[in-house]
């Protein structure tokens with residue numbers, strides 16, 4: 600047994616030495632890139648380039664490692680290389696242990712300074728003020744729909760969207776003891792309570808449900824009080840040493856939340872991009888139909904259409920539209936020129952690589 604293992608481990612040691620040498624070389628090249636960028640004051644973080652690297656490794660992956668695992672490794676390599684150029688600060692809806700934090704690491708890797716904020720408003724403020732280089736905010740959930748606060752803040756913000764991240768959202772019911780004995784209240788963020796309502800109605804119809812600021816806060820409360828159960832990610836549960844009563848209690852097993860990255864950075868073309876815009880039209884018959892006609896004319900696909908009541912001003916609704924492509928793609932540029940002409944309000948939220 601040992602004799603068979605020894606030569607294999609020697610091979611692994613030799614490979615690791617090569618990997619380490621190559622990582623060192625990669626780091627040195629990233630430092631050289633950093634010097635070139637510093638000379639021209641160019642941005643350090645280039646999401647379009649990172650997206651291309653990650654797509655490339657999945658395309659060229661010879662196996663046996665899974666594409667998603669190889670991408671996780673390369674994301675971390677890039678995060679560390681980027682940190683040699685400059686370490687970025689990223690604001691998110693805290694505390695630590697939230698799905699927002701998970702989204703931050705999925706986009707930037709872990710060689711960053713994560714800045715937990717108490718609200719989505721605070722994430723926007725920190726990013727606008729430059730306290731953070733970027734902010735990560737939730738925009739939509741596959742079962743609950745739009746995150747309205749984010750949509751409203753996107754309308755007025757001076758920041759632009761530079762990226763998107765989509766993560767699977769699995770909720771677990773957890774308590775200090777790992778059982779429901781003596782539990783009188785289930786705490787979670789209102790979105791999480793909504794996403795688990797059928798399951799809760801079936802299993803614990805009579806236990807009070809209390810909305811709190813975040814699932815992580817619910818986990819903190821449960822860790823301090825055995826009569827409180829929390830709905831949160833298992834990651835948060837581990838962090839606050841909770842026992843799992845039941846894992847994966849969300850009503851939709853494919854539940855996902857999409858986040859956008861906001862900042863001052865205008866992301867370049869990656870070859871597979873998305874663009875977010877906000878529009879308003881005068882309240883006339885056929886106005887919305889006519890408004891969107893240029894998309895069809897120029898062969899631009901719409902991937903999302905969301906409306907929000909305008910709370911002030913002359914128009915009734917703002918329309919949040921996501922389209923495929925980048926503002927620098929010829930067809931998108933032409934379509935947007937025409938859209939703009941027909942709109943009473945028009946704002947490009949940003950162009951960015953489509954999430955993996």
Ligand SMILES: C=C(O[C@@H]1C=C(C(=O)O)C=C[C@H]1O)C(=O)O
Pocket residue numbers: 628629632643644645646648649652676677678680681684
């Ligand atoms: C090295 C660069 O800087 C950063 C780090 C990257 C990497 O490690 O591959 C890629 C893009 C940038 O976010 C670069 O721009 O090429």
